[in-house]
Amino acid sequence: MKKLYSGNEAIARGAYESGVILASAYPGTPSTEILETIVQYSEITSEWAPNEKVALDVAVGGAYAGVRSMAVMKHVGLNVAADSFFYVAMTGAESGLVIVTADDPAMHSSQNEQDNRRYAKFARVPCLEPSDSQEAKDMVGAAFEISERFDTPVLLRITTRIAHSHSPLELGERSTEMDARDPLKFRIDRTKYVMVPGNARKRHPIIEERVTEVSKFAEDFAYNLVEMGDTKLGIITNGIAYQYAKEVFPKASFLRLGMTYPLPPALIRDFAAKVDRLIVVEELDPFLEEEIRLMGIPVEGKSIFPIVGELDSGVVRDCAIRAGLQLVEETASTTPPEGIPSLPQRPPLLCPGCPHRGVFHITNKLKVVVNGDIGCYTLGFLPPLSALHSCGCMGASIGVAHGANKAGTKQKNVAVIGDSTFFHTGMPALLNTAYNKSDTVTIILDNRTTAMTGHQENPATGFTLSGEPTFEVDFEALVRALGIEHVSTVDAYDLDGVEAALRAALAVDGPAVVIAKRACALLPEARKEWMPLEINPEQCNGCGMCFRIGCPAIVRSEEKDAKTGRFLAKIDPLLCTGCEICAQVCPRDAIYFREQMLGKEEK
Amino acid sequence: MKTMNFLVVGVGGQGALLASNVLAEVGVRAGFDVKKAEVHGMSQRGGSVNSHVRWGEDVKSPTIAKGETDVLFSLEKLESLRYISSLRQGGIALVGESVIPPLTVSSGEDSYPVDEEIARVFEQVTDNFHFIPTQTLAKEAGTSRAHNVVLLGALSSFIDDVPEEIWLEVIAERVPKKYVEVNQAAFRAGRAVVG
Numbered sequence: 001m002k003k004l005y006s007g008n009e010a011i012a013r014g015a016y017e018s019g020v021i022l023a024s025a026y027p028g029t030p031s032t033e034i035l036e037t038i039v040q041y042s043e044i045t046s047e048w049a050p051n052e053k054v055a056l057d058v059a060v061g062g063a064y065a066g067v068r069s070m071a072v073m074k075h076v077g078l079n080v081a082a083d084s085f086f087y088v089a090m091t092g093a094e095s096g097l098v099i100v101t102a103d104d105p106a107m108h109s110s111q112n113e114q115d116n117r118r119y120a121k122f123a124r125v126p127c128l129e130p131s132d133s134q135e136a137k138d139m140v141g142a143a144f145e146i147s148e149r150f151d152t153p154v155l156l157r158i159t160t161r162i163a164h165s166h167s168p169l170e171l172g173e174r175s176t177e178m179d180a181r182d183p184l185k186f187r188i189d190r191t192k193y194v195m196v197p198g199n200a201r202k203r204h205p206i207i208e209e210r211v212t213e214v215s216k217f218a219e220d221f222a223y224n225l226v227e228m229g230d231t232k233l234g235i236i237t238n239g240i241a242y243q244y245a246k247e248v249f250p251k252a253s254f255l256r257l258g259m260t261y262p263l264p265p266a267l268i269r270d271f272a273a274k275v276d277r278l279i280v281v282e283e284l285d286p287f288l289e290e291e292i293r294l295m296g297i298p299v300e301g302k303s304i305f306p307i308v309g310e311l312d313s314g315v316v317r318d319c320a321i322r323a324g325l326q327l328v329e330e331t332a333s334t335t336p337p338e339g340i341p342s343l344p345q346r347p348p349l350l351c352p353g354c355p356h357r358g359v360f361h362i363t364n365k366l367k368v369v370v371n372g373d374i375g376c377y378t379l380g381f382l383p384p385l386s387a388l389h390s391c392g393c394m395g396a397s398i399g400v401a402h403g404a405n406k407a408g409t410k411q412k413n414v415a416v417i418g419d420s421t422f423f424h425t426g427m428p429a430l431l432n433t434a435y436n437k438s439d440t441v442t443i444i445l446d447n448r449t450t451a452m453t454g455h456q457e458n459p460a461t462g463f464t465l466s467g468e469p470t471f472e473v474d475f476e477a478l479v480r481a482l483g484i485e486h487v488s489t490v491d492a493y494d495l496d497g498v499e500a501a502l503r504a505a506l507a508v509d510g511p512a513v514v515i516a517k518r519a520c521a522l523l524p525e526a527r528k529e530w531m532p533l534e535i536n537p538e539q540c541n542g543c544g545m546c547f548r549i550g551c552p553a554i555v556r557s558e559e560k561d562a563k564t565g566r567f568l569a570k571i572d573p574l575l576c577t578g579c580e581i582c583a584q585v586c587p588r589d590a591i592y593f594r595e596q597m598l599g600k601e602e603k
Numbered sequence: 604m605k606t607m608n609f610l611v612v613g614v615g616g617q618g619a620l621l622a623s624n625v626l627a628e629v630g631v632r633a634g635f636d637v638k639k640a641e642v643h644g645m646s647q648r649g650g651s652v653n654s655h656v657r658w659g660e661d662v663k664s665p666t667i668a669k670g671e672t673d674v675l676f677s678l679e680k681l682e683s684l685r686y687i688s689s690l691r692q693g694g695i696a697l698v699g700e701s702v703i704p705p706l707t708v709s710s711g712e713d714s715y716p717v718d719e720e721i722a723r724v725f726e727q728v729t730d731n732f733h734f735i736p737t738q739t740l741a742k743e744a745g746t747s748r749a750h751n752v753v754l755l756g757a758l759s760s761f762i763d764d765v766p767e768e769i770w771l772e773v774i775a776e777r778v779p780k781k782y783v784e785v786n787q788a789a790f791r792a793g794r795a796v797v798g
Contacts, residue, residue: 167662313668339727
């Protein structure tokens with residue numbers, strides 16, 4: 001029986017079956033599970049890199065050395081890795097190199113919805129796009145074949161709905177050619193692999209010629225599918241959009257492009273000639289539409305379907321009906337019910353026991369400008385904390401804080417950055433604050449894991465992706481080595497400690513770092529320490545201070561204080577971890593600390 | 604067979620994913636083409652979660668279009684209303700009795716809809732709306748955490764062409780060994796509750 005695999009699990013399986021030897025990645029939704037699945041295949045050396053650029057360089061090294069290699073990242077990760085992507089597009093490699101980019105239309109977990117097919121054309125790199133898990137697995141193999149046949153890296157582009165959707169998968173065997181190989185000898189070829197101007201000038205015509213060659217290959221590529229039906233309407237589509245279009249137009253004619261760069265001009269021209277009306281159904285940018293129009297073929301696309309957000313079969317159907325497209329599969333319309341009360345939102349939150357909560361309470365108290373970064377702590381921007389004032393991309397916080405400081409802002413600028421994000425792109429920015437004599441404070445939120453993407457290891461955790469013990473970064477020593485003289489480490493749960501450390505850092509004339517250290521409350525070791533706290537209803541007068549830290553474990557009780565007439569607070573014992581942030585914030589000592597809880601039990 | 608669309612909704616941490624994994628696997632064992640779609644990452648941290656499961660002969664899209672859900676499977680009362688526009692006219696709505704107040708309700712800024720209000724809205728779309736005493740039945744079976752499996756039991760009673768054994772078998776494979784019996788009891792309790 002076939003088993004259900006997510007697109008990410010299927011790509012991992014594809015890497016295994018294709019004989020991949022080396023895989024490197026930086027975690028990022030929606031791509032994270034690819035490496036987390038690959039790690040179970042002992043034949044593949046798989047690693048977390050500190051960022052996507054390093055991951056790609058590692059994979060390039062593997063491919064230069066002659067083994068099939070893979071680098072995996074989310075769409076914005078390719079921005080970080082772009083420099084490497086462009087040089088390896090020029091050099092090619094000795095063995096297959098596949099770069100997986102997981103794009104995020106609708107921005108379920110991202111800051112933008114860039115369409116990475118643009119990178120394929122930009123760097124002259126072929127781009128493959130699967131439409132389900134089976135194709136996600138099989139196209140890994142196709143990508144390596146193209147990579148080796150044409151001496152080019154290949155971009156395998158998926159989107160969230162491919163990455164995180166499950167569909168049945170037929171498994172294959174691993175190609176063991178590479179497993180049984182002799183130790184490699186690195187082949188020296190300076191003209192090909194040393195990209196100085198003289199060599200690069202020779203390579204550029206070669207890669208332009210390569211595009212033409214791959215384009216010819218695409219004319220017969222097995223994943224460029226033609227499915228002729230009614231010729232009144234012809235649909236050119238790709239990736240997940242193919243599934244939506246198939247559902248809405250079951251009778252139309254289809255050209256489903258499995259390779260979206262470079263395109264097969266003859267195949268497209270031939271298909272266009274057979275149909276009365278030609279449309280493109282694609283998510284995000286009008287990438288195919290523009291390419292087809294450049295071929296001089298009349299085509300419609302974004303005049304019918306949105307450029308923003310995800311498609312689904314409902315969106316495709318509504319747009320098609322509005323555009324008067326024939327052959328639409330009609331469904332009974334549902335009238336929306338009336339009187340739906342306005343529903344309270346349920347945004348993602350800092351979890352109960354989150355070590356970031358107390359730090360934000362203190363930055364609010366000291367009224368500093370807080371430049372944020374990418375991680376769980378980004379959620380500190382939400383009310384009631386509302387504690388972040390800028391946040392752009394991985395590693396941006398420190399540079400932005402420095403710039404605002406150099407511009408001469410009246411308030412002190414602070415950067416908050418997580419442990420993993422600090423390694424990713426924070427380190428050069430911190431070095432810059434020392435080098436250029438910044439008057440900023442950087443708070444490293446060291447929660448001992450890469451939390452937002454689901455607890456991945458990083459250079460501070462002491463373990464590798466495969467769970468092997470390794471060295472553990474000493475943050476204080478690292479920060480000092482980058483030229484920061486004022487460094488202190490505090491327990492993120494100790495509010496007085498955090499406040500004292502931050503005040504001292506703010507008083508320094510020059511760059512300073514505070515390391516707020518405390519393990520994420522959801523880590524297994526931290527879970528063992530959970531102990532729900534309680535409120536003393538005799539002391540609580542319903543002042544509401546504890547609500548201001550935004551902890552989901554603190555709820556309003558039914559009981560009112562006789563004097564103030566306000567509802568007393570209550571702690572949900574199923575959610576509370578006993579971090580004691582609320583107990584420290586309470587002005588009336590109405591929340592029992594752990595020690596008091598233990599004392600109560602003894603009595 | 605016409606494709607069956609199930610939308611599983613709840614709050615992060617409630618066990619919506621386990622429920623949708625069981626539902627998808629049961630579909631595979633019963634011989635259907637199956638697709639399942641969900642979103643991981645940021646949306647999980649205590650936020651509203653949803654998972655689409657589709658059974659059919661040849662399922663294309665992994666997600667369900669608005670107004671085409673045949674069964675809305677909600678582990679939490681408020682969340683059922685959030686997804687009502689996905690339910691088709693006359694579809695089945697199964698709503699568990701869990702109440703998880705969002706932060707703005709806990710702090711008193713917003714109010715949580717009462718049962719009558721929820722029922723009144725659903726009745727405009729379908730007669731097939733049921734509150735299921737998921738917590739009560741799960742507790743009776745041995746642990747309130749099995750409330751998601753109680754709701755699966757209730758759902759199973761609406762699907763005639765899948766034998767009970769398949770459900771029980773998949774549940775046994777998907778829950779920790781020492782909780783198999785409790786979960787199977789929870790399933791049976793849910794299966795007996797409607798109709």
